Amino acid sequence: xxxxxxxxxxxxxxxxxxxxxxxxxxxxxxxxxxxxxxxxxxxxxxxxxxxxxxxxxxxxxxxxxxxxxxxxxxxxxxxxxxxxxxxxxxxxxxxxxxxxxxxxxxxxxxxxxxxxxxxxxxxxxxxxxxxxxxxxxxxxxxxxxxxxxxxxxxxxxxxxxxxxxxxxxxxxxxxxxxxxxxxxxxxxxxxxxxxxxxxxxxxxxxxxxxxxxxxxxxxxxxxxxxxxxxxxxxxxxxxxxxxxxxxxxxxxxxxxxxxxxxx
Numbered sequence: 289x290x291x292x293x294x295x296x297x298x299x300x301x302x303x304x305x306x307x308x309x310x311x312x313x314x315x316x317x318x319x320x321x322x323x324x325x326x327x328x329x330x331x332x333x334x335x336x337x338x339x340x341x342x343x344x345x346x347x348x349x350x351x352x353x354x355x356x357x358x359x360x361x362x363x364x365x366x367x368x369x370x371x372x373x374x375x376x377x378x379x380x381x382x383x384x385x386x387x388x389x390x391x392x393x394x395x396x397x398x399x400x401x402x403x404x405x406x407x408x409x410x411x412x413x414x415x416x417x418x419x420x421x422x423x424x425x426x427x428x429x430x431x432x433x434x435x436x437x438x439x440x441x442x443x444x445x446x447x448x449x450x451x452x453x454x455x456x457x458x459x460x461x462x463x464x465x466x467x468x469x470x471x472x473x474x475x476x477x478x479x480x481x482x483x484x485x486x487x488x489x490x491x492x493x494x495x496x497x498x499x500x501x502x503x504x505x506x507x508x509x510x511x512x513x514x515x516x517x518x519x520x521x522x523x524x525x526x527x528x529x530x531x532x533x534x535x536x537x538x539x540x541x542x543x544x545x546x547x548x549x550x551x
Contacts, residue, residue, distance in 0.1 A: 289471040293511050295519035295545070303499055303512035308334030308546045312354030312501035315378075316494050317341050317371050319361025319390065322487030325535070326357075329491035332542035333516070335498040343369035347377035354501030356385035357494045358405065360398055368401060375408035384411040384500035384509075387455075388493040393422025406453050411500055412510050413449065414458040414493045417442035424449045439465045443472070456506040458496065460489050464514040466507060473511040477518030479525040485535045492517050520545055 293300065313336045318326050327337040340349045343366060350356045356378040358371045378385035387410040389402040402423060415423065417439050424445035439461030446457035450469035459465040464475040482488045495517060499509035520541035528534040543549040 290474070291472075292474045292476065293515050294475060294477055295515050297515065299508060300512045300515045303502070303504055303509060304333065304516050304546055306502040306504065307498050308548055310354075310502050311336050312498050313338060313352075314355045314357065314494055314498045314501065315340060315346075315350050315353035315374065316357045316359070316497075317346060317367065317374055318357060318359035318388075318490055318494070321361060322359075322490040325487035326491045326494045328539055329542060330494055330498060332539045332548060333495060333498065333546045334548045335495075335501075337494070341367060341370050343373050346370035347373035350374040350377035350383060350385070351381035353378075353383060355497035356383060357388065357497045358385060358410075359388040359390060359490050359493055360392070360402060361388075361390040361490065363398060363401070371405065372408075375405050375410070379408040384497065384506065386410060386412045386414055386493045386497045386500070388490060389413065389415050389419050389423050390490070392419045394418075399423075409453065410455050411506050412456045412458055412493075412496050413453075414460065414489075414496055414510070416460050416489065420449065420457060420459050421445045439463055443467070447472075456510050458492075458510045458514065460492065460514075464511075464518070466511045466514060468507045471507060473507065475511060475514040475518055477515070478521040481525050481528065481531060481534045482517075482521045482538075484531050485538070488517070488521070488538070516542070516545060 330337040420442040426445040495513040524537040
């Protein structure tokens with residue numbers, strides 16, 4: 289099956305309502321550049337963020353969270369130990385977890401580290417096309433954290449990764465592609481300004497963890513999260529004079545879509 293999904297598809301609406309109603313606890317080990325924005329994104333859709341990043345607590349906390357995000361953006365020895373503990377804890381407890389392999393392929397250490405995390409069977413792997421190609425051994429990575437490939441360039445690699453590791457692979461780009469190795473969902477939309485605000489892609493990984501936490505099938509959960517962010521991204525651009533206003537409006541639009549603004 290190959291289909292397109294966008295807001296306001298009933299499946300997307302239902303998934304977002306489930307998140308805002310359940311307010312799942314999402315454990316995020318993410319990079320220092322985006323932690324605040326990621327937390328605010330989760331709050332905007334009605335989820336509850338927590339950033340537990342020490343190795344002593346990350347594993348036990350992952351085991352009781354609704355969903356877990358492991359984002360490789362800024363690695364350190366302590367954070368790496370916490371990531372391994374969180375991934376292992378989530379897998380052992382049957383909690384969904386999302387791997388965001390930031391800059392994999394561009395640097396050897398993080399590429400090896402990311403591949404090592406795959407033994408803990410991530411529910412979703414979300415990355416740009418260059419990252420997914422590199423993780424699958426089909427490319428050398430992008431320009432730092434930026435992709436040098438389009439999402440469709442990584443579809444075969446994404447299918448291969450999904451089949452090998454039993455994960456849903458979400459390739460972000462001008463059109464997001466989400467696959468479980470058999471079915472493919474295309475999510476169009478968004479806006480170019482999304483690539484000029486630090487942390488939008490990272491926040492999407494956290495959103496996917498939140499959507500997976502409400503017992504949605506991982507393919508549907510990841511696709512719905514992409515569709516919600518794409519819709520908010522498109523709406524936020526209307527009348528935005530620049531990236532500062534756009535970043536704030538993105539959170540506002542997520543609140544509006546989720547009905548969490550309180551207005």
